[in-house]
Amino acid sequence: MNAMIEINDLYVRYGKVNAVNGMSLSIQVGEVFGLLGPNGAGKTSTLACIQGLVRPNGGTVRVAGHDVSREGMAVKALLGVQLQKTALFEELNASELVELFAAIYNVPMSKADVAALLAHFGLSQKATARPTQLSGGQQQRLALALAVVNNPQVVLLDEPGTGLDPQARRGVWTLIRRMQSEGRTVVLTTHSMEEAQELCDRVGIVDGGKLIALDTPQALIARHAPPLPPAEAARRQPNLEDVFLALTGHGLGGTHASQDDESAWLAAVA
Ligand SMILES: Nc1ncnc2c1ncn2[C@@H]1O[C@H](COP(=O)(O)OP(=O)(O)OP(=O)(O)O)[C@@H](O)[C@H]1O
Ligand SMILES: [Mg+2]
Numbered sequence: 159m160n161a162m163i164e165i166n167d168l169y170v171r172y173g174k175v176n177a178v179n180g181m182s183l184s185i186q187v188g189e190v191f192g193l194l195g196p197n198g199a200g201k202t203s204t205l206a207c208i209q210g211l212v213r214p215n216g217g218t219v220r221v222a223g224h225d226v227s228r229e230g231m232a233v234k235a236l237l238g239v240q241l242q243k244t245a246l247f248e249e250l251n252a253s254e255l256v257e258l259f260a261a262i263y264n265v266p267m268s269k270a271d272v273a274a275l276l277a278h279f280g281l282s283q284k285a286t287a288r289p290t291q292l293s294g295g296q297q298q299r300l301a302l303a304l305a306v307v308n309n310p311q312v313v314l315l316d317e318p319g320t321g322l323d324p325q326a327r328r329g330v331w332t333l334i335r336r337m338q339s340e341g342r343t344v345v346l347t348t349h350s351m352e353e354a355q356e357l358c359d360r361v362g363i364v365d366g367g368k369l370i371a372l373d374t375p376q377a378l379i380a381r382h383a384p385p386l387p388p389a390e391a392a393r394r395q396p397n398l399e400d401v402f403l404a405l406t407g408h409g410l411g412g413t414h415a416s417q418d419d420e421s422a423w424l425a426a427v428a
Contacts, residue, residue: 160186160187161220162187162311162312163185163220163312165181165184165219167216168182169217170200170203170206170212171215178203178207179366180217181217181364183372189360190359191346192345192347192348192358192361194351194354194398196408199365200364200368201347208226208237209226210226222311224236237311237313238305238342244297244298248289250288252300253272253276253286255300259304260307273285275307279303294322295322295329295330299329302315302318302330311342313342315344316347317347318346319348320348320350354398355397358375359374360374363378363398363405365406378401379401382401383396
């Protein structure tokens with residue numbers, strides 16, 4: 159076993175909220191690993207600890223053997239990141255944004271290198287377009303391109319497929335698979351069972367800040383999905399949604415806590 163990321167007994171608290179509640183997991187070199195869970199499960203908080211953006215209240219995170227809290231700079235040099243919401247300078251076009259990121263990372267890039275990177279992400283026609291002039295799918299592809307400017311060993315992608323139409327989403331999946339074939343380790347978050355099933359070598363199911371299951375999608379389904387009623391079995395295969403329901407007793411709409419908040423809010427506005 160060759161671990162790229164080792165998370166050991168991780169805790170993150172924001173005031174009274176236990177966002178990450180004793181998470182341990184190991185992500186292997188070269189795999190596409192998915193953190194799957196509803197809103198508020200603690201996915202972004204976990205990624206934030208891997209990047210060193212949030213200091214955990216307990217536990218450790220190591221990337222390629224470097225302790226994130228003690229060797230933050232060494233870890234940052236290994237990482238490329240696409241945040242859940244990408245805020246890009248609106249005054250710069252796609253080429254200029256790549257040049258800016260290259261300058262931040264201190265990576266020498268010629269005009270030809272910039273053009274080649276944009277072409278790799280299907281953005282040759284959009285080199286002079288600003289982010290506001292790009293479609294959602296194109297913006298997401300630009301965010302992925304910017305995440306690999308520093309040729310990182312590990313790419314952290316926070317909901318790369320969210321908000322995209324099915325075709326754009328498949329385009330993003332192709333780019334993520336390509337990142338893997340280039341030898342990178344990819345850690346992504348998603349609410350989408352389909353995305354996790356299609357894209358990830360292994361999936362960690364997160365709920366209420368805890369990892370409640372971890373395996374390949376096929377193994378999770380084989381072990382946890384209950385048998386489908388005959389009428390349903392005739393129409394579809396068991397999937398990760400069935401696994402999630404079986405393990406948590408609720409769907410992907412939210413954790414218990416946020417569902418309670420949601421019902422209270424709905425009652426208040428009714
Ligand atoms: N900066 C913060 N301050 C206070 N609470 C926070 C902060 N960031 C996250 N939280 C809370 O921590 C919990 C976990 O949030 P997190 O963003 O990690 O979830 P997530 O799984 O990424 O959810 P989503 O799918 O909605 O992005 C939530 O209850 C959230 O409200
Ligand atoms: Mg999130």
